[in-house]
Amino acid sequence: MASRKFQWDQANTEHIAPHAITPQEVREVFSRIYAEVPTDPVDGEDRYWAIGTTARGRHLTIAFTERGEYTRPITGWEMTPEELEIYVEELYRRLDLPE
DSSP: OOOOEEOOOHHHHHHHGGGTOOHHHHHHHHHSOEEEEEEEEETTEEEEEEEEEOTTOOEEEEEEEEETTEEEEEEEEEOOHHHHHHHHHHHHHHTTOOO
């Protein structure tokens, strides 16, 4: 599997900073099992949420888009209870666990 390439600049690092999320934590969410949820496009650009965890066990939702070969994180936040439910359902599905 090819390594995911991220597009970072001042704008998106500033958007995750108020939520105390680091670029490393964003990479960790994408490197583990996560649920990918399509959301409404913004300015004609498809947007998604990656709902997952970090190596230290933070439960995060990362809003992102795909630009060519790059994943561009937009912002992130601590999972809501509804997002946690989506994540748990994805874990059960991916790990083939009985419900």
